Amino acid sequence: xxxxxxxxxxxxxxxxxxxxxxxxxxxxxxxxxxxxxxxxxxxxxxxxxxxxxxxxxxxxxxxxxxxxxxxxxxxxxxxxxxxxxxxxxxxxxxxxxxxxxxxxxxxxxxxxxxxxxxxxxxxxxxxxxxxxxxxxxxxxxxxxxxxxxxxxxxxxxxxxxxxxxxxxxxxxxxxxxxxxxxxxxxxxxxxxxxxxxxxxxxxxxxxxxxxxxxxxxxxxxxxxxxxxxxxxxxxxxxxxxxxxxxxxxxxxxxxxxxxxxxxxxxxxxxxxxxxxxxxxxxxxxxxxxxxxxxxxxxxxxxxxxxxxxxxxxxxxxxxxxxxxxxxxxxxxxxxxxxxxxxxxxxx
Numbered sequence: 179x180x181x182x183x184x185x186x187x188x189x190x191x192x193x194x195x196x197x198x199x200x201x202x203x204x205x206x207x208x209x210x211x212x213x214x215x216x217x218x219x220x221x222x223x224x225x226x227x228x229x230x231x232x233x234x235x236x237x238x239x240x241x242x243x244x245x246x247x248x249x250x251x252x253x254x255x256x257x258x259x260x261x262x263x264x265x266x267x268x269x270x271x272x273x274x275x276x277x278x279x280x281x282x283x284x285x286x287x288x289x290x291x292x293x294x295x296x297x298x299x300x301x302x303x304x305x306x307x308x309x310x311x312x313x314x315x316x317x318x319x320x321x322x323x324x325x326x327x328x329x330x331x332x333x334x335x336x337x338x339x340x341x342x343x344x345x346x347x348x349x350x351x352x353x354x355x356x357x358x359x360x361x362x363x364x365x366x367x368x369x370x371x372x373x374x375x376x377x378x379x380x381x382x383x384x385x386x387x388x389x390x391x392x393x394x395x396x397x398x399x400x401x402x403x404x405x406x407x408x409x410x411x412x413x414x415x416x417x418x419x420x421x422x423x424x425x426x427x428x429x430x431x432x433x434x435x436x437x438x439x440x441x442x443x444x445x446x447x448x449x450x451x452x453x454x455x456x457x458x459x460x461x462x463x464x465x466x467x468x469x470x471x472x473x474x475x476x477x478x479x480x481x482x483x484x485x486x487x488x489x490x491x492x493x494x495x496x497x498x499x500x501x502x503x504x505x506x507x508x509x510x511x512x513x514x515x516x517x518x519x520x521x522x523x524x525x
Contacts, residue, residue: 188321204302222313259300264404275337361479445521
């Protein structure tokens with residue numbers, strides 16, 4: 179009776195080992211002083227930074243949803259890892275935390291080392307931009323679990339903030355100003371609707387170039403990487419701005435995310451208009467405005483809620499950081515019990 183190898187069962191140990199060796203330089207490039215061990219061990223080690231009074235660890239985890247389907251369709255895998263870091267880090271920094279490290283999970287039916295390498299390089303690029311270390315991760319080859327050529331991604335990040343400096347929304351008050359940062363596109367939310375509209379209803383392909391996209395293909399517009407806001411948040415905090423809350427605008431858009439940091443009885447009255455990404459305008463040809471607001475970020479990726487007298491300082495700090503901030507609106511009183519999404523009033 180012949181023996182059966184693990185490779186014949188669908189798992190290539192050598193390919194996994196090769197991937198680890200390929201990604202070690204990527205991880206090394208993200209190393210921060212607090213990291214105590216290189217990639218390759220059973221666990222990652224990272225010290226809590228010195229000089230932080232009563233340090234509190236802040237964690238977040240996420241994926242990139244069906245944006246992966248666009249990567250599979252186009253064969254472009256260089257930026258989807260960047261999205262993964264953005265979705266996790268942008269959540270953690272809403273507390274005022276500095277992101278420390280990131281870990282990823284890559285699961286696939288048959289490991290393509292080249293594809294996985296490009297994905298992890300995107301993760302490492304984002305970690306460098308966010309100032310955190312790629313501390314480790316897990317690559318799983320799971321025959322029969324995924325369609326051919328497909329994979330799944332998940333990520334996990336940990337940050338740290340002084341207990342006295344936690345930004346939690348408790349001090350938000352009527353009259354506070356909303357200062358926002360633009361998004362680069364859909365980021366990593368709403369892709370099930372976007373794909374249904376663009377590919378199924380409008381019969382476009384990833385190489386289509388509708389006039390509204392200004393020369394870009396549909397695939398390029400959909401794969402625009404999620405913006406990272408860690409450096410911008412740090413710039414605002416270091417400028418001494420009195421930040422009462424911060425919101426990462428993800429799935430649910432502004433109506434589903436701004437109220438998460440507003441105490442009961444308060445809402446947001448938005449000003450407008452602001453420039454929306456062209457891909458939103460294209461999708462809007464088949465989707466009602468109310469639905470667009472509930473699904474997509476509409477060009478707003480991150481919102482600071484600041485004391486009214488500090489709004490100008492926040493705008494100045496962000497402008498010096500190379501941003502084009504938006505004066506998005508103000509916090510207003512709303513009746514107790516107002517529906518969650520109704521607490522955000524569009525212009």
